[in-house]
Amino acid sequence: MATAPAYTPDALIAADIDAYLAQHQNKSLLRFITCGSVDDGKSTLIGRLLYDSKMIFEDQLAALESDSKRVGTQGGEIDFALLVDGLAAEREQGITIDVAYRFFATEKRKFIVADTPGHEQYTRNMVTGASTADLAVILIDARKGVLTQTRRHSYLAHLIGIRHIVLAVNKMDLVGYDQAIFDSIVADYAAFAESIGIAGFTAIPLSGFKGDNIAAASANTPWYSGPALIEHLESVELDSEAAAARPFRLPVQWVNRPDLDFRGFAGLIASGTVRPGDAVRVLPSGKTSHVARIVTMDGDLEQAVAGQSVTITLADEIDCSRGDVIAAADAPPQVADQFRTTIVWMDGEPLLPGRAYWLKTGSGLVSATVQTPRHAVDVNTLAELSVKTLQLNDIGVADVFTDRGIAFEPYADNRDLGGFILIDKITNATVAAGMIDYCLRRSQNVHWQSIDITxxxxxxxxxxxxxxxxxxxxxxxxxxxxxxxxxxxxxxxxxxxxxxxxxxxxxxxxxxxxxxxxxxxxxxxxxxxxxxxxxxxxxxxxxxxxxxxxxxxxxxxxxxxxxxxxxxxxxxxxxxxxxxxxxxxxxxxxxxxxxxxxxxxxxxxxxxxxxxxxxxxxxxxxxxxxxxxxxxxxxxxxxx
CATH class of the missing domain: 3.40.50.300 (P-loop containing nucleotide triphosphate hydrolases)
Incomplete structure (x- = not known):
C-alpha cells in the first residue's frame, strides 16, 4: 500500500509560500485614485485601507503610533494620513501636494492607489494620477457637501475616461451618521454628475478615521444597504477586462532582432486578443501579414490578450518599426494627421499656437503643432471661454496637426491610442496631456498630389x-x-x-x-x-x-x-x-x-x-x- 510522502516543516512552509505567491500573482490589479477638496480625508482613507488590509508591518505601525502622538492631530489616536503624506511640506501644511502611490491587496484583488492633491494649483498632478486609473474615489466632507474642487475633480476624472466613480461621503462620524445629510449630498452630486455626462456612480457613507464602511458594513449606518468600500473595489469590472473584447491593437515598442533568423515586434497589447495565424495590418503603412508566433520568456503562446507584453513575429518581411501599430486586419484603427483634441496644459510657460512640439502617443513620436484653442473650459461652471492660449492647469479644446499620419482611436474608445503628451523640443519637458476626440474630416480629404516636374x-x-x-x-x-x-x-x-x-x-x-x-x-x-x-x-x-x-x-x-x-x-x-x-x-x-x-x-x-x-x-x-x-x-x- 502506497504511503503518503513525508514533508519536513521547511518543505511545508516553502510549499505554502509558493502557493501563496502563485495565488497572489494571478489576482487582478485595480488602479484607482482618491481625489476631492482639501482636507476631505483622502490620505486618511488610504491609510485606513492599508491598515484594514493588513499591509502595515509591525515596525511601521509602531512608528505610525509614535508619529501620531508626536503630531497630536487626532487626540492620541492613530493618524492614518501619516502613512501616505510623505513629503515634508505636506506634513507641515497638512495637505497632499505630490501624487503618492501605494500598493495593497486583499484575498480577491491587488490594488494600486494614487492619492492626488486637492489644491487647484496641483491639477496637473491629479491628471497624472488619473491617467492610468480604472476608478476614482471622489471624497466629500459630510459637513461641507459638494464643493468647487469636488466638481473640478469629477469633471477631470470623467474627461480622463474613468468609467467607475465612487462618491465617498466621508467624516460621517462628525455629523452623527445622519442619513438625511448623506441623501442630500448624493442628490446634489447626482444632478452635477448628470450635467457632465457621468452615467452612474456608487455612493458610500463612511468614516476613514473610524473605519465605518471601509472593510465591512458599519453598525452606525443601518440605513445603508450597499457594499463597503473594499467590497466594491474587489468587484468592479476592470478596464483591461473590457479591453479584451475590443479589436486587437499592439503599439510596437521595440523591434527585437537578436540575429538574422529572428525578427519580432515587442509591445503591450492595448486591446483585443491575438492568435497565431490571425490576419493583421501594420499602420500607418497599411501593409498586411499573418501572425506567425507569439513569443514570451516562458515560451510561445497559443493566445495573448489585452494587458500582456509579448513579442509577435509575422509571416512576411514587411516594414514595421517602433511607433507603428499592429492591428486586426479586418478592424484597423484610423490613420490621420489632423485632430480635434482636449488638452490639459501642465507647464508654467503658456501654449504657443503654431509652435512645433513633440507629440508622443503610445510608443510613437511625431512633430505636431497646436492651433489657437477653440475655447477653454471653466470646470467650475462648465462655461466655454474664448482664449488665445492655454496657461498652467487650463483645459482647452484645440486642433492638432502632426507632420505625418498616425494610427489612433478616440480616447473614449482606447486610452493607449487616443491619449498623448506634448513635449517641448528645446527643454524636453512634458508641457501637456491630451486626448484625441476625433480626426478632422478635411484630413481625410486632402492628399498629396504627385507632380512630374520635381x-x-x-x-x-x-x-x-x-x-x-x-x-x-x-x-x-x-x-x-x-x-x-x-x-x-x-x-x-x-x-x-x-x-x-x-x-x-x-x-x-x-x-x-x-x-x-x-x-x-x-x-x-x-x-x-x-x-x-x-x-x-x-x-x-x-x-x-x-x-x-x-x-x-x-x-x-x-x-x-x-x-x-x-x-x-x-x-x-x-x-x-x-x-x-x-x-x-x-x-x-x-x-x-x-x-x-x-x-x-x-x-x-x-x-x-x-x-x-x-x-x-x-x-x-x-x-x-x-x-x-x-x-x-x-x-x-x-x-x-
Missing part, C-alpha cells in the same frame, strides 16, 4: 542648388542690409534668388499678425513654408527676420533636406543695435509705447551653432556679405 528638375534648369539663407538677429542688427548685399552679389553671379524681408512680408502675407510670442511663432512658420516652396522651385531664398525663438528656426530647418538650410546669425550687442535705432523702435519700447519688443520685454534666443556667425562689431556689412557668398558657394554641390 524640385531637382527646377534646380537643374537654373543650374544651381536651392538654399535657404536664414538671417536672424536683433532689430537693428543689420540683417536686411547684409541679406540685400548678399542677394545683389548672387544676382551678379547669375544666380536665381529671392529675398523675404520681415517688414515687407508683414505688409501682405502676415499683415494679420501682431508681435506677441504666439504671433511671432506663426509669422516664422508661414515664412518657413513660403521659403520651402521657393526652394522647391530651385531658388536661393534669403530671409531676414528677427525669428527670436530657436524652436521655430529649427522647425524651418526641418522642412528642408539636410544641408539646404543655412542659419546666419547677425550678432550685434543690444546696446549697439539700440544705439542705431534707425526706425525709432527701441525708443518706443523703452517708453512703453511699443509692447512685446525683442530684446526689451520679449526674449531673443541666439543660435547655438549657426552655419555662419557674423559679428557686426568687427566686420563690415560688405565684408560679411562677401564671406557669406563665398561660404555658401563653397558648400554647394554641383547640380546633377
Amino acid at each position: 524640385r531637382e528638375a527646377h534646380a537643374a534648369q537654373k543650374n544651381q542648388s536651392p538654399r535657404v539663407l536664414w538671417f536672424t538677429g536683433l532689430s537693428g542688427s543689420g540683417k536686411s542690409t547684409i541679406a540685400n548685399l548678399v542677394e545683389k552679389k548672387l544676382h551678379a553671379l547669375g544666380k536665381h534668388s529671392f529675398l523675404l524681408d520681415g517688414d515687407n512680408v508683414r505688409h501682405g502675407l502676415n499683415r494679420d499678425l501682431g508681435f506677441t510670442d504666439a504671433d511671432r511663432v506663426e509669422n516664422v512658420r508661414r515664412v518657413g513654408e513660403v521659403a520651402k516652396l521657393m526652394a522647391d522651385a530651385g531658388l536661393i531664398v534669403l530671409t531676414a527676420f528677427i525669428s527670436p525663438f530657436r524652436a521655430e528656426r529649427d522647425l524651418a530647418r526641418s522642412m528642408l533636406p539636410e544641408g539646404e538650410f543655412v542659419e546666419v546669425f547677425v550678432d550685434t550687442p543690444l546696446a549697439v543695435a539700440e544705439a542705431r535705432d534707425v526706425k525709432g523702435l527701441y525708443a518706443k519700447a523703452r517708453s512703453g509705447a511699443l509692447a512685446n519688443f525683442t530684446g526689451i520685454d520679449s526674449p531673443y534666443e541666439p543660435p547655438l551653432s549657426p552655419e555662419i556667425h557674423v559679428d557686426t562689431t568687427r566686420e563690415t556689412p560688405e565684408a560679411a556679405a562677401e564671406r557669406i557668398v563665398e561660404h555658401v558657394l563653397g558648400i554647394w554641390a554641383p547640380v546633377l
Whole structure:
C-alpha cells in the first residue's frame, strides 16, 4: 500500500509560500485614485485601507503610533494620513501636494492607489494620477457637501475616461451618521454628475478615521444597504477586462532582432486578443501579414490578450518599426494627421499656437503643432471661454496637426491610442496631456498630389542648388542690409534668388499678425513654408527676420533636406543695435509705447551653432556679405 510522502516543516512552509505567491500573482490589479477638496480625508482613507488590509508591518505601525502622538492631530489616536503624506511640506501644511502611490491587496484583488492633491494649483498632478486609473474615489466632507474642487475633480476624472466613480461621503462620524445629510449630498452630486455626462456612480457613507464602511458594513449606518468600500473595489469590472473584447491593437515598442533568423515586434497589447495565424495590418503603412508566433520568456503562446507584453513575429518581411501599430486586419484603427483634441496644459510657460512640439502617443513620436484653442473650459461652471492660449492647469479644446499620419482611436474608445503628451523640443519637458476626440474630416480629404516636374528638375534648369539663407538677429542688427548685399552679389553671379524681408512680408502675407510670442511663432512658420516652396522651385531664398525663438528656426530647418538650410546669425550687442535705432523702435519700447519688443520685454534666443556667425562689431556689412557668398558657394554641390 502506497504511503503518503513525508514533508519536513521547511518543505511545508516553502510549499505554502509558493502557493501563496502563485495565488497572489494571478489576482487582478485595480488602479484607482482618491481625489476631492482639501482636507476631505483622502490620505486618511488610504491609510485606513492599508491598515484594514493588513499591509502595515509591525515596525511601521509602531512608528505610525509614535508619529501620531508626536503630531497630536487626532487626540492620541492613530493618524492614518501619516502613512501616505510623505513629503515634508505636506506634513507641515497638512495637505497632499505630490501624487503618492501605494500598493495593497486583499484575498480577491491587488490594488494600486494614487492619492492626488486637492489644491487647484496641483491639477496637473491629479491628471497624472488619473491617467492610468480604472476608478476614482471622489471624497466629500459630510459637513461641507459638494464643493468647487469636488466638481473640478469629477469633471477631470470623467474627461480622463474613468468609467467607475465612487462618491465617498466621508467624516460621517462628525455629523452623527445622519442619513438625511448623506441623501442630500448624493442628490446634489447626482444632478452635477448628470450635467457632465457621468452615467452612474456608487455612493458610500463612511468614516476613514473610524473605519465605518471601509472593510465591512458599519453598525452606525443601518440605513445603508450597499457594499463597503473594499467590497466594491474587489468587484468592479476592470478596464483591461473590457479591453479584451475590443479589436486587437499592439503599439510596437521595440523591434527585437537578436540575429538574422529572428525578427519580432515587442509591445503591450492595448486591446483585443491575438492568435497565431490571425490576419493583421501594420499602420500607418497599411501593409498586411499573418501572425506567425507569439513569443514570451516562458515560451510561445497559443493566445495573448489585452494587458500582456509579448513579442509577435509575422509571416512576411514587411516594414514595421517602433511607433507603428499592429492591428486586426479586418478592424484597423484610423490613420490621420489632423485632430480635434482636449488638452490639459501642465507647464508654467503658456501654449504657443503654431509652435512645433513633440507629440508622443503610445510608443510613437511625431512633430505636431497646436492651433489657437477653440475655447477653454471653466470646470467650475462648465462655461466655454474664448482664449488665445492655454496657461498652467487650463483645459482647452484645440486642433492638432502632426507632420505625418498616425494610427489612433478616440480616447473614449482606447486610452493607449487616443491619449498623448506634448513635449517641448528645446527643454524636453512634458508641457501637456491630451486626448484625441476625433480626426478632422478635411484630413481625410486632402492628399498629396504627385507632380512630374520635381524640385531637382527646377534646380537643374537654373543650374544651381536651392538654399535657404536664414538671417536672424536683433532689430537693428543689420540683417536686411547684409541679406540685400548678399542677394545683389548672387544676382551678379547669375544666380536665381529671392529675398523675404520681415517688414515687407508683414505688409501682405502676415499683415494679420501682431508681435506677441504666439504671433511671432506663426509669422516664422508661414515664412518657413513660403521659403520651402521657393526652394522647391530651385531658388536661393534669403530671409531676414528677427525669428527670436530657436524652436521655430529649427522647425524651418526641418522642412528642408539636410544641408539646404543655412542659419546666419547677425550678432550685434543690444546696446549697439539700440544705439542705431534707425526706425525709432527701441525708443518706443523703452517708453512703453511699443509692447512685446525683442530684446526689451520679449526674449531673443541666439543660435547655438549657426552655419555662419557674423559679428557686426568687427566686420563690415560688405565684408560679411562677401564671406557669406563665398561660404555658401563653397558648400554647394554641383547640380546633377
